[in-house]
Amino acid sequence: ATLGVAVIGTGRMGADHVRRLHEVTSGARVVAVADVDAERAKAVAARVDGCSAHTDPAAALAAADVDAVLIASPGPAHEATLLAAFERDLPVLCEKPLTPDAASALRVLEAELRLGHRRVQVGFMRRYDPEYAKLRALLTTGQLGRPLMLHNRHRNVASPPFFTSSMLISDSVAHEADVTRWLLGHEITAVTVLRPAPSANAPDGLRDPQFVVFETDGGALSDVEIFVNCGFGYQVQAEVVCERGTARIGDGHALVTNMAGRWGGTIAQDWTERFETAYDRQIQTWVDATRRGEVTGPSAWDGYAAAAVCEAGVRALEDGGRVEVELAEKPALYG
């Protein structure tokens, strides 16, 4: 049967996911949406036949024909909706971050453990990006030997007005925390954040860019340049340095042009463009697995681990120096 989905939060990501479920994904339909902004919820619901609009997420979960939930509200609102979904034993795709800090992420993990089965997939969509998937497939063949270092670059054109220095870690570098764990198959054990003099193009008081170094339990280093006011484009790159070679993605060389004494291409301006395929594949994979009664993809454990890494990263940013990541024991449910 077609999967009836309730979408919670109809802002930039939520509205795009409603469009995706409606127009791109097969096997699903949006049956309810919720947003604290009633007008926004109504406007998005009006684009889909038979979709009801709510201001209370719990009311959307209780609507007729809801089989699964997609959470795209801001991070601090995720925990309440996750717990409400667990009460109804509904499968959930939750946008990153699972929750904004390790303690709340652990509460979610423990609530899922009490259910006794996995219900959550976390929206770390880079795992569904064809380039990242190729890089991971290459690493798992072992041809290049053991990974020693991972170099990541994460650049945005400009940061939104509400963006704070710690959000460079908790909102942006959260993706590299997951990518590092997933590509290398290691847990991150310590975080160091170095801070060059801020760019003149960064808003007053924003520590932008930052240079983050992760240490892993497999003895690798993963560094991240995060620069959210680079001005020229949205760029995400990764290079793995292994014992017998290196591999790199994110150069965006899909189209190279030659003209009047120049060569070059274009740079994506935001994530919706750069990761469109990843979002499409993430949602289709989630819908397919959910219809089979399975939960695949990044787990609540992955969401918790990323939250713990980011919390350590924010402390490293504020206090300077190296901060160790404290992780709870990994429950058997998460392999």
Ligand code: NAD
């Ligand atoms: P946004 O501000 O555009 O949208 C959030 C919406 O949620 C708003 O319409 C707001 O009114 C609504 N809202 C606020 N509190 C709510 C609540 N308690 N219940 C229901 N609705 C509520 O933000 P966004 O950029 O769409 O981000 C949403 C989520 O997606 C965040 O978790 C963010 O980290 C994540 N995100 C992920 C990616 C990615 O690449 N995977 C990119 C951007 C954002």
